[in-house]
Amino acid sequence: MKLNDYLKNQIINITIAFFTIALVWVILWAFNCPRFLVFYVPFLILISFSLICGYDFWRKRNYYNRFIQCLSELDEKYLITELIEEPHFIEGKIMVDSIYEIDKAMKEHLNKSLFCQSELKEYIEMWCHEVKTPVATSQMIIENNKNEINDSIKEELVKIDDYVEQVLFYARSENVEKDYLIKEVCLQDVVNTVIKRNKKDLISKKIRIDLDDLNIVIPSDKKWLEFILHQIINNAIKYSQNQPFIHIYAQKYKDHVELMIQDNGIGILESEIDRVFDKGFTGSNGRNFKKSTGIGLYLCKKLCLRLNHQIKIASSHGNTVVTIIFPNNSYITLH
Numbered sequence: 001m002k003l004n005d006y007l008k009n010q011i012i013n014i015t016i017a018f019f020t021i022a023l024v025w026v027i028l029w030a031f032n033c034p035r036f037l038v039f040y041v042p043f044l045i046l047i048s049f050s051l052i053c054g055y056d057f058w059r060k061r062n063y064y065n066r067f068i069q070c071l072s073e074l075d076e077k078y079l080i081t082e083l084i085e086e087p088h089f090i091e092g093k094i095m096v097d098s099i100y101e102i103d104k105a106m107k108e109h110l111n112k113s114l115f116c117q118s119e120l121k122e123y124i125e126m127w128c129h130e131v132k133t134p135v136a137t138s139q140m141i142i143e144n145n146k147n148e149i150n151d152s153i154k155e156e157l158v159k160i161d162d163y164v165e166q167v168l169f170y171a172r173s174e175n176v177e178k179d180y181l182i183k184e185v186c187l188q189d190v191v192n193t194v195i196k197r198n199k200k201d202l203i204s205k206k207i208r209i210d211l212d213d214l215n216i217v218i219p220s221d222k223k224w225l226e227f228i229l230h231q232i233i234n235n236a237i238k239y240s241q242n243q244p245f246i247h248i249y250a251q252k253y254k255d256h257v258e259l260m261i262q263d264n265g266i267g268i269l270e271s272e273i274d275r276v277f278d279k280g281f282t283g284s285n286g287r288n289f290k291k292s293t294g295i296g297l298y299l300c301k302k303l304c305l306r307l308n309h310q311i312k313i314a315s316s317h318g319n320t321v322v323t324i325i326f327p328n329n330s331y332i333t334l335h
Helices: 003-009 011-032 035-073 078-081 091-142 148-173 188-197 199-204 224-240 271-274 283-289 296-306
Strands: 185-186 208-212 217-220 244-253 256-263 310-316 319-327
Touching: 003 011, 003 035, 003 185, 003 271, 011 035, 011 185, 035 078, 091 148, 148 224, 185 224, 188 199, 188 208, 188 217, 188 224, 188 283, 217 224, 217 319, 224 244, 224 256, 224 296, 271 310, 283 296, 296 310
Parallel strands: 208 244
Antiparallel strands: 185 217, 244 256, 256 319, 310 319
């Protein structure tokens, strides 16, 4: 709070004060009062008004400066209501009361939004489980009545099942901190589980699988990590070309472990590599070769951040490598 700003705000009061002083001086002079009264009375009024304004400016400046400093030091600005001091002047009290009312209304609105979000999440999860049942039943029926048409239908059912799972994990990813268990996980076990899940597609497309140096234990959540790897391997299968292979290997460093998933599919354009983790981004290759939702890699990035893992991707001349980095001390990250 600057003195110039304060004086501008008090311009009406200052004008009235000077008008009052002038009026007192005129009255004293008109009634032929002693000269010392004509001089000292207006002077005393001026001094008194100056002292009152000076004290008012001092306490308001100190209060607002402390308020601004406290606000600037807070990372979470909404916590200001927990730290704000009660002012001793009317304008400050009005401001603080307004802030409390705004904070109360905001919390009520936020709680309502969170409740609606929770209700929607529960409905989505229920819907996904309900959809998965007839899809699984249809797959079993087709499995027992194999023919060319049914094989095509089964392929589409697998896509539906994958999309439903994406929706389910997307809904759960908003509250991953409530649905995780960080513990020691063997990369070999996780990779084997994901490969078994995709074995039919790997066999049908004759994709060679090379596994190296995966007998490493890392801190992670097995369920979420399997989902992340499934999305990456599923992409490698989806965009495979001639003589396809997927090479999965790991390297252990002093403070972290890196898991690499390499494939020789259609690759990613250099101009698009920085956007592959963006929500809804499919890329020109994704649009030209296969239908893509643009959600898979976005979820992988989001979940890795929540699990305190890192994920990066590189692609050159059809060789794409996705790297997941596991720090030795992983923990859940809230956003």
